[in-house]
Structures are given as structure tokens and as C-alpha cells.
Amino acid sequence: MDNTPDPLDPLLDKWMPPPPTPRQLRAEVWRRIAVVEAEDEAPSLWERIEATFHRPSFAITFVAACMLAGLFIAELRVSQVHSRRNAQFATSYLSLIDPMLADARTAASIEAPKLP
Secondary structure, three states, rough: OOOOOOHHHHHHHHHOOOOOOOHHHHHHHHHHHHHHHHHHHHHOOOHHHHHHHOOOOOOHHHHHHHHHHHHHHHHHHHHHHHHHHHHHHHHHHHHHHHHHHHHHHHHHHHHOOOOO
């Protein structure tokens, strides 16, 4: 075995370890870490919405609900159109059967004063 002295030995003998950190510094470091972790734990509203829509079950349910709502609104609109058309058919049918009835209705609507 070689017993030659290592050139770093004198430098290591002179080296002094750094002084211990003050207690306030450690407390400040842990406080900052806690603040950053607290910010990471509380996601924003947009992040929560995005996370919810990333779940396939919710996304499929949402799309199905939108489609059903659209179909319901379309059905309401179509039923309104059909009820107006049925009323027009009934009026035209009555005027074909009894023209005097149609004349009486138009005369009554002309003579009746319109209320504000």
C-alpha cells in the first residue's frame, strides 16, 4: 500500500464546517414551503371544471343531457307550430262550412273596441 500523503489533507484540516443556520431561517423556509403546497392543493375553478370534464363518464353524461335538452326545446317549438296550424285549420274549416259564422266573427272584431 502506498503511504504518500494526500495533497488535500492539509486543506481539509483547515476547512471549517459552515455555522448552523439560525432558527428563524428554518422557520421561514418551512413557511414558504407550506404556502406553495397550500397553493398547489387548492385548484382553481377552471382546473376543477377541466378535471371534471376529463372523466369520460361525466363527459358522456353532459353530452347526452345537452342532446336531450335540445330535443325537448325542439319538441316544444314543433308543438307550438302544430297548435297554430290546427287553429288555422279549424278556422278555415268553420268558414267553409258556415260562411255566415266567419262574417259574424269579422264583423264582431271590427265593431268591438280594442282595449288598451
